[in-house]
Amino acid sequence: MSKNRYYYFDHATCSFVEVRPPSSRRMLWILIGLVLILGIGGVIVWQIGGRLATPRELALEAENEALRAQLRRMTQKLDQFADRLNELAAHDQSLYRTLLQAEPISEDVRQVGIGGSDAYAAFDRFSKPTATLLRETSQKLDALERQLALQNASFRELLTLAERREVWRRQMPALLPADGPVVSGFGMRLHPILRVRKVHEGIDILLPYGSPVYAPGDGVVRETGRNSGYGNYIIVDHPATGYQTLYGHLSRILVRPGQKVQRGDQIALSGNSGYSTGPHLHYEVRDRQGRPLNPLQFVAPSMTPHEYQRLLEAAERSTISLD
Template sequence: MSKVKYYYDPDTLSYRKIVPKKTKKYRNIFLFLVGSFLFGLLGLTLLLNTNLVNTPRELSLQREAKNYELQFELLNKKMQQMEQVLANVEERDNNIYRLYFEANPIPEEQRRAGFGGINRYKSLEGFNNSDMIISTTKRLDIIQKQLVIQSKSLDEITVLAEEKEKLLAAIPAIQPVRNEDLKRMASGYGWRSDPFTKARKMHWGMDFTAPRGVPIYATGDGKITRADNNSSGYGKHIRIDHGYGYISLYAHMSKYNVRKGQKVKRGDLIGFVGSTGRSEAPHVHYEIFKDGERINPINFYYGSLSPQEFENLLKYASQENQSLD
């Protein structure tokens, strides 16, 4: 109930009731409504620009942001697992694979190197979670680079393995004649007595005595480069180029079973024992060259001899007796 107001009338010397005009009443009502509207609008604007009240859209975005944060945490855990697996592969690559194939290990700085130059992550700056996003993206880029480096390393290891297999097949590794066909190992590598002059001279190979016609075998994979009797003292002889700097020579043959230019495998029959050239009795004179230098063949029988047989061979080869050529 509105208050009744009065005013003092000096003419009648009495208080008279004030009767408000309708227009003024309507005006007051209008001003009250306008003021209320403006005040409400101002309050709503202030609330919307503070954290006190969130709109449904903001609430939806907040839930979406929290979901992304959770996804980033899960992604980082998965990346940590990937890094551990990758580190294990890298360790085996450096300390086993590359070591076995005599390849230099890949430096840690090269595997972990970042990306220099321009800022690759400028477009990710300016967001609430920019630090987390940039850190995760950098981590992914480094893992990707590590995987590329490791993939190239494994490709290199594959090539080295193929070359190693070829090398192991090519290196002379067996006796040129079988043990059951041997009479004895007559002379080894070193200073020996010449059978014709009786003077001491260097014997550059090993002599294996065997009956005439006993098979002679290639001691490693390679290509026949000579099959002739045009080299002084060797008589009918064969030379095999095994690659990797290795050449084997088989002298004093009675006949050949191969021709120049032919490719052979370890264990292939290449000729037969004889006594052609400067020879005192049927035998095969066997030499090995490495990078053009003659080396002792005694170290190249791991593919055909037992430890006991090798020990016996070593004992006979070390005796300074008379050679057969």
């Protein structure tokens, strides 16, 4: 159908003139048409773009997936490491602390944690799978760091206890101080000179005159001297154990007060000084309060200085052969 035309009568020219729409109206319709075309095109491009990623976007997505896979592998390694650390903690609790008589670490302390605000909130800006993976990995890393710090502190404590235990072991008077038979024990007996029943506060070891006398444990010489009862005597402190040892009836003293001695060091020669009926060594062990203790409760009677030296030499030969 042909488009209708409209005319008006022009009195100036005495003729009919066709009515034409103004040019601005035509431009408006043109603009509206362009806007519609662009809008429809944008929608189509947006729809297609949602389905077809650019090569750069595809590369970034592949890189992100690789990083997520690496994080998942690292999380599995962290789980394995946590299992080993838990085994170590179990040994710490059931073995090392038992052997060293240390107080056990409470379960509340072992289950170390943190409180306060969410330390992992920054991960929430990522996609949910990525944020969840980052949060789990970070939580495991932080828990392991705290557990390692606790275990490290525990081992430092146990090392200190072990070192103290070693000092205590070295200072324990665990040897007989001379190679000879015990001829008089600890306790009540008839005094050989006074001929009355009296507590014998040590043991007597039968020795030829001038036989070596050895330190039964590491210590420091507290006192040397002479009196009517013990004759020439030595007192050695073993401070880590709380014990003192005394050696009486000596013929010669080979150490001085303040001198450090080690187990097996020769400190004197036996004799017959003081109240003594013949050459022998009188040996005592006392506690912190000065109360006498039976020396034989600290040693096996066969553990003489000679036997101790033999064991040391055997151990040294064994070490050399291993090297």
